[in-house]
Amino acid sequence: MEFQDGIDASADYEDRLIVPSTDVSEHLVVVGNGMAGCRAVEELLARDAGRYRVTIFGAEPHVNYNRIMLSPVLAGEKTFDEIVINSREWYDENDIDLITADPVTAIDRAAKTVTSKSGRKVHYDRLLIATGSDPFIIPVPGKDLPGVISFRDMKDVDTMLAAAEAGKADGASEAAASAVVIGGGLLGLEAAHGLTLRGMKVTVIHLMPTLMERQLDEAAGYLLKTALEGRGQTILTGADTAEIYGQDKVEGVRLKDGREIPARLVVMAVGIRPSVALAREAGLEVGRGIKVDDHMVTSDPAVLAVGECVEHDGNVYGLVAPLWDMCRSLADGLTDRHTGYKGSVTSTKLKVAGLDVFSAGDFSGGEGCEDIVLRDAARGVYKRVVVKEDKVVGAVLYGDTADGGWYFDLLKKGEDVSEIRDLLIFGQAFAAGGAGLDPKAAVAALPADAEICGCNGVSKGQVVASIEGGACNLDAVRATCKASASCGSCTGLVETLLALTLGEEVQNGPKTLCKCTSFTHDDVRREIVAQGMKSIPEVMQQLHWSTPDGCSSCRPALNYYLLCALPGEYVDDQASRFVNERMHANIQKDGTYSVVPRMWGGLTNPKELRAIADVVEKFNAPMVKVTGGQRLDIFGIRKEDLPAVWADLNAAGMVSGHAYGKSLRTVKTCVGSEWCRFGTQDSTGLGVQIERMTWGSWMPHKFKIAVSGCPRNCAEATIKDFGVVCVDSGYELHVGGNGGIHVRATDLLCKVATEQEAMEVCAAFIQLYREEARYLERTAPWIERVGLDYVKGKLLESHGAPADAIATYAARFHFSQSFSQEDPWAERASGERADLHQHLEPIAIAAE
Amino acid sequence: MTQWIEIGILTDIPLRGARTVQIEGQKEIAVFRTGDGEVFALVNECPHKKGPLSQGIVHGHSVACPLHNWNIALRTGEAQGEDKGCTPTIAVKLEGDRVLLALPERVEEAA
Numbered sequence: 039m040e041f042q043d044g045i046d047a048s049a050d051y052e053d054r055l056i057v058p059s060t061d062v063s064e065h066l067v068v069v070g071n072g073m074a075g076c077r078a079v080e081e082l083l084a085r086d087a088g089r090y091r092v093t094i095f096g097a098e099p100h101v102n103y104n105r106i107m108l109s110p111v112l113a114g115e116k117t118f119d120e121i122v123i124n125s126r127e128w129y130d131e132n133d134i135d136l137i138t139a140d141p142v143t144a145i146d147r148a149a150k151t152v153t154s155k156s157g158r159k160v161h162y163d164r165l166l167i168a169t170g171s172d173p174f175i176i177p178v179p180g181k182d183l184p185g186v187i188s189f190r191d192m193k194d195v196d197t198m199l200a201a202a203e204a205g206k207a208d209g210a211s212e213a214a215a216s217a218v219v220i221g222g223g224l225l226g227l228e229a230a231h232g233l234t235l236r237g238m239k240v241t242v243i244h245l246m247p248t249l250m251e252r253q254l255d256e257a258a259g260y261l262l263k264t265a266l267e268g269r270g271q272t273i274l275t276g277a278d279t280a281e282i283y284g285q286d287k288v289e290g291v292r293l294k295d296g297r298e299i300p301a302r303l304v305v306m307a308v309g310i311r312p313s314v315a316l317a318r319e320a321g322l323e324v325g326r327g328i329k330v331d332d333h334m335v336t337s338d339p340a341v342l343a344v345g346e347c348v349e350h351d352g353n354v355y356g357l358v359a360p361l362w363d364m365c366r367s368l369a370d371g372l373t374d375r376h377t378g379y380k381g382s383v384t385s386t387k388l389k390v391a392g393l394d395v396f397s398a399g400d401f402s403g404g405e406g407c408e409d410i411v412l413r414d415a416a417r418g419v420y421k422r423v424v425v426k427e428d429k430v431v432g433a434v435l436y437g438d439t440a441d442g443g444w445y446f447d448l449l450k451k452g453e454d455v456s457e458i459r460d461l462l463i464f465g466q467a468f469a470a471g472g473a474g475l476d477p478k479a480a481v482a483a484l485p486a487d488a489e490i491c492g493c494n495g496v497s498k499g500q501v502v503a504s505i506e507g508g509a510c511n512l513d514a515v516r517a518t519c520k521a522s523a524s525c526g527s528c529t530g531l532v533e534t535l536l537a538l539t540l541g542e543e544v545q546n547g548p549k550t551l552c553k554c555t556s557f558t559h560d561d562v563r564r565e566i567v568a569q570g571m572k573s574i575p576e577v578m579q580q581l582h583w584s585t586p587d588g589c590s591s592c593r594p595a596l597n598y599y600l601l602c603a604l605p606g607e608y609v610d611d612q613a614s615r616f617v618n619e620r621m622h623a624n625i626q627k628d629g630t631y632s633v634v635p636r637m638w639g640g641l642t643n644p645k646e647l648r649a650i651a652d653v654v655e656k657f658n659a660p661m662v663k664v665t666g667g668q669r670l671d672i673f674g675i676r677k678e679d680l681p682a683v684w685a686d687l688n689a690a691g692m693v694s695g696h697a698y699g700k701s702l703r704t705v706k707t708c709v710g711s712e713w714c715r716f717g718t719q720d721s722t723g724l725g726v727q728i729e730r731m732t733w734g735s736w737m738p739h740k741f742k743i744a745v746s747g748c749p750r751n752c753a754e755a756t757i758k759d760f761g762v763v764c765v766d767s768g769y770e771l772h773v774g775g776n777g778g779i780h781v782r783a784t785d786l787l788c789k790v791a792t793e794q795e796a797m798e799v800c801a802a803f804i805q806l807y808r809e810e811a812r813y814l815e816r817t818a819p820w821i822e823r824v825g826l827d828y829v830k831g832k833l834l835e836s837h838g839a840p841a842d843a844i845a846t847y848a849a850r851f852h853f854s855q856s857f858s859q860e861d862p863w864a865e866r867a868s869g870e871r872a873d874l875h876q877h878l879e880p881i882a883i884a885a886e
Numbered sequence: 887m888t889q890w891i892e893i894g895i896l897t898d899i900p901l902r903g904a905r906t907v908q909i910e911g912q913k914e915i916a917v918f919r920t921g922d923g924e925v926f927a928l929v930n931e932c933p934h935k936k937g938p939l940s941q942g943i944v945h946g947h948s949v950a951c952p953l954h955n956w957n958i959a960l961r962t963g964e965a966q967g968e969d970k971g972c973t974p975t976i977a978v979k980l981e982g983d984r985v986l987l988a989l990p991e992r993v994e995e996a997a
C-alpha cells in the first residue's frame with residue numbers, strides 16, 4: 039500500500055517499526071479506539087494481563103468514550119468528561135500505547151504490519167479490527183455541503199452545538215435557528231431531541247409512515263409522534279428528500295413533493311454500514327461485515343474483528359449489548375478458553391428524557407402470534423406483548439417501560455408463559471406471583487450472568503462482586519464496575535442488589551412501603567393505576583399484603599394514593615386517617631384539640647375576630663395564639679365540643695384551616711403593592727386567590743405556600759413548598775423549600791408574567807407532587823430525590839415538557855379540587871359522624 | 887359475680903375504630919371494633935403518656951396510639967415491639983348485636 043496524503047514513510051518512520059523482541063508477550067494491535075475495541079482489551083487484561091502488549095490506533099482525537107451517551111451530551115445532560123470510559127490513566131497503567139487522531143490506512147497481512155495516515159508502521163502478532171460503522175449518507179444532491187453532518191462521534195456533537203449557538207445570535211433568521219434531521223429512527227430522534235433542547239427549531243423527515251418503524255409498531259409510533267410534536271418538533275412522516283439546497287453551505291431541504299424546509303444544519307441519521315473498507319482492501323473475507331467465527335477470528339487466523347464492523351453467522355449488530363458478548367468470547371479465545379459467541383437478541387430503548395419507549399424482538403405479528411395489549415390513554419401508556427406458542431416473541435412498551443427487562447428476559451430464555459398469560463401484560467410484579475411478587479426476590483433469583491447494565495455490559499455477578507469488594511452505595515458501584523453510570527435506567531436494579539448484598543446496612547436502597555408488603559411506594563402507586571384498583575382491601579388483596587388490614591403506616595398511604603388516583607370516585611376511609619385528619623383538628627398532649635380556622639392569605643375582619651373571641655369564651659378555651667402560619671389557633675377544645683365550635687365559626691363564614699392535614703396548610707402573604715412602599719405586585723391579593731384555589735386538597739404531606747411582594751421576602755416565600763416572589767416584571771415561582779427540621783431554601787422553577795400564569799404553575803406543580811411524591815415525603819426531600827431538572831422536564835416546555843404540560847397538570851388538579859373543596863367542619867357541624875365526637879351511653883345493667 | 891353493662895350495639899362502634907364510655911368514678915374506657923368483627927375494651931390511656939387510644943388507627947388486633955405511635959395489643963393491653971408498658975383491659979362480650987362491658991371491679995367495690 040502507498041502512504042496517503044503525501045506522507046513520507048522514509049527512515050524516520052521506519053525506525054518506529056516495532057518488531058517483537060524476545061519478549062514473551064505478543065503484540066496485539068487494535069484498530070479502532072471505540073467501545074468494542076477497548077472493551078475487548080479490558081476483557082483480555084482481566085483474564086491474562088501479561089499475555090499481550092497492546093497498541094491502539096484511534097481515528098478520533100479522544101480517549102475511549104461511551105458513544106451512546108453522545109445523545110445526553112447533545113441534550114446537555116452530561117459533559118464529555120462524564121462519558122469517558124477509559125481515561126488516559128487507564129491506558130498508562132496498563133502500558134497501552136494509544137495513538138489518537140491517526141487512522142490506520144492499510145494492513146499488510148504478509149508482513150504483519152499496519153500503516154497509519156501519518157505514516158507510522160507497526161508490526162503485530164495479532165491484529166484486532168474494531169472500526170465500528172460508517173453513517174450512511176443518502177445520495178442526494180447537496181449531501182456534501184458544509185452543514186450536512188451525521189451523528190456518530192463527538193465531532194458531530196460539537197458541530198451541532200455550534201450550529202445551535204449560532205442560531206441564537208441576535209437577529210438570526212428563523213432558518214438560521216432551524217435544523218432538519220433526516221431519519222426518524224432512534225438516532226435521528228435523539229438528535230432532534232437534543233437540538234430542540236438546545237433551542238433549535240427542528241423538523242424530522244422520515245421516509246416511512248411511522249416513526250422508529252423497525253422498533254415500534256404503528257400505535258406506539260403514533261403516540262411517540264404526538265408526544266414529540268407536543269414538544270415543538272415538526273415531524274414529517276412519509277416524506278422523501280429530493281435535495282439539500284444551498285449556495286456554499288446548507289440553506290434547506292427540498293422534499294420530492296416540492297416542500298422546502300429552510301435550515302442551517304442537516305443531520306443525516308438514516309442508518310449505518312459496518313466499516314469494512316480497510317479489511318476488504320487487506321483481502322479479508324467480507325460480507326455485510328467482516329466475517330468472523332465464534333471467537334471473532336476473521337478469515338486470517340492472525341486477525342480478529344469485533345463490534346459493529348463484523349458479521350457473525352449472517353448477522354450484523356448496531357447496539358452495544360451484543361458487543362459485550364462478542365468481547366467476552368474474543369478474550370476467551372485469545373486466552374485459550376473456548377466458550378464462543380452464539381449471537382445476540384437485542385432490545386432498544388429511546389434515550390429521550392420523559393419519553394419511555396422500549397422494544398424487543400418481533401412484533402410484526404403473523405402466523406400463530408397472539409397480541410396482548412394494554413392501553414391507558416390517561417397515563418399515555420401503551421403496552422403490547424406478542425406471544426407465540428406460549429412464548430414471548432416480542433414486546434413494545436410506550437409510556438411505562440419498567441417491565442421491559444422482564445419481557446426481554448422471558449423472550450431471550452424462551453420461557454413458557456402459559457401459566458401467567460392472563461397477567462402477563464400487567465408486568466412482572468403482578469404476573470409472576472409468589473416469589474416473583476417480591477421485586478427483591480425476583481432480582482435475587484437472577485443468575486449471576488444476567489445483565490444488569492446494558493449500557494456498560496455489566497452482569498449481576500460483577501455488580502455483586504464490586505459491592506462485596508467494598509462498594510457500599512450507588513456512587514461507589516458506579517465508580518467501580520460502571521453499572522448504572524450511563525443512562526441510569528438500571529439504577530433500581532443496582533439499588534436492589536445493594537440491599538440484597540448488604541442486608542440492613544444499605545443506606546439508599548428502595549424501601550418497602552411498610553412491613554406489611556414487599557412493594558415500594560412507587561410500585562404500589564403504579565399498580566393502583568395500572569390495575570385500576572379501587573379500595574384499600576383490593577390493593578391489599580391484589581398485592582398480597584402480609585397482614586389482614588395493614589398498619590398505621592400503610593393504611594393512610596394507601597388511602598391517599600387511592601384518593602389521588604380516583605378523584606370524586608374513591609370513598610375516603612376514615613379508619614385509615616390519622617386522628618387529626620379524622621377529627622379535623624390537632625390532638626394535643628392532654629387529648630383535647632386545637633382549632634385553626636382559615637384566614638385567607640392571613641387577612642381577617644371584625645366579624646371573624648368577634649366569632650373567634652366568642653368561641654374562646656363560650657367553650658372556655660384556655661389559650662388563643664397567633665400561629666406561625668398567620669392565623670389564630672384556639673386551644674383546649676374537647677372532642678365533644680368540636681362540632682359546636684365549628685358551627686359557630688361557620689356562622690361567621692369561616693372554614694377549616696386544615697392545620698391538621700397532609701394538605702394545603704396556609705398561604706402566607708405580605709402587605710405588597712397595596713400598602714408597602716417597596717411592593718411590586720399585589721402579593722396579598724394573589725395569596726388569597728391561591729389559597730382559594732388550593733385549600734382542601736389532600737397531598738402526600740403538608741404543603742405551605744407564601745407570596746412576597748418583593749425580594750425582601752417578608753412572607754418567607756423561599757422556605758415554602760411553593761413560594762412566589764413578586765418582582766417588577768412579574769412573578770418568580772419557587773419550589774421545594776422547607777423551614778422545618780432541615781431548613782432548605784427553594785429552587786427557582788420559573789418566572790412568569792401574570793397572576794394567572796402563576797396560579798396555573800402553582801396548580802400544576804401541586805398536582806405533579808400529588809401524583810408522584812411518596813406519602814409523607816414533603817416537596818423538599820422529593821425534589822432532592824428526583825432532581826429539579828426532573829420537575830422542570832415534566833412541567834416546562836423549555837425543558838422538554840409538552841407545551842400543554844402545565845395546563846394538563848393544572849386541569850387534573852382543578853378536577854380533583856372540584857370534589858375536595860367542601861368544608862369538613864360544616865359537614866360535622868350538621869351532625870354527620872356524631873359517633874366520632876360522642877361517648878357511648880351505658881343503657882342497661884344486667885347482672886349475671 | 888360480674889356486673890355487665892350494655893353499652894350499645896356493635897354497629898355503634900365504627901369498623902376499625904373505637905368509642906369511649908364514661909362511667910362515674912372510673913377512667914374513661916375505649917371500646918374497639920376490629921376488622922374481623924371482634925370487640926375489645928381498654929382503659930383509654932396509653933401506657934406511654936396517656937394518649938387517648940380510642941383515637942388511634944386500629945389494625946389487626948392492635949391500635950396505634952395517636953400521640954407517639956406506640957402499638958398496643960387490644961387483647962392484653964401490652965405495648966408491642968421495643969416499647970414496654972401495659973394498659974388495663976376490661977372484659978367485653980357480644981350478645982347477638984349487643985355489646986356488654988364487665989363493670990370494672992372498683993365500681994363493684996364502691997357499689
Ligand code: SRM
Pocket residue numbers: 624625626632634663664665666667668669671696697703704740742757758775776777778779780816
Ligand atoms: C400551631 C403552629 C405553631 C404556632 O403556634 O405557630 C404549629 C404547630 C405544630 N406544628 Fe408546626 N406549627 C406551625 C407552623 C409551622 C411552621 C411555620 C410556617 O408554616 O411558616 C413550620 C416551619 C415551616 C415548614 O413547615 O417548612 C412548622 C414546622 C413543623 C414541622 C417540621 C416540618 C418539616 O418538614 O420538617 C412539624 C413536624 C411534622 O410535620 O412532621 C410540625 C408539626 C407541628 C405540630 C402539628 C406537631 C404535632 O404533630 O402535634 C404542631 C401542632 C400544634 C397544634 O396542636 O396546633 N411543624 N410549623 C403553627 C401552625 C401554622 C398554621 O397556622 O397552620
Ligand SMILES: Cc1cc2nc3c(=O)[nH]c(=O)nc-3n(C[C@H](O)[C@H](O)[C@H](O)COP(=O)(O)OP(=O)(O)OC[C@H]3O[C@@H](n4cnc5c(N)ncnc54)[C@H](O)[C@@H]3O)c2cc1C
Pocket residue numbers: 069070071072073074075095096097098105106107108109140141142143168169170171189190191225228313316344345346347355356357358359361387389
Ligand atoms: C448517538 C448515538 C447513540 C447511540 N445510542 C445507543 C443506545 O442507546 N444503545 C445502544 O445499544 N447503542 C447505541 N448506539 C450504538 C453504539 O454506540 C454502537 O453500537 C457502538 O459504539 C459500537 O461500538 P464499536 O466499537 O463497534 O464502534 P465505535 O464505538 O464506533 O468505535 C469505532 C472506532 O473506530 C474508529 N475507527 C474507524 N476506522 C478507523 C481506522 N481505520 N483507524 C483507527 N480508528 C478507526 C472510529 O473513529 C471509532 O472511534 C448509539 C450510537 C450513537 C452514535
Ligand code: SF4
Pocket residue numbers: none
Ligand atoms: S415547635 Fe412546633 S412541634 Fe415543636 S413544640 Fe412548638 S408547636 Fe410543637
Ligand code: FES
Pocket residue numbers: 932933934935936937951952953954955956
Ligand atoms: S402517649 Fe401513646 S405513644 Fe406516647
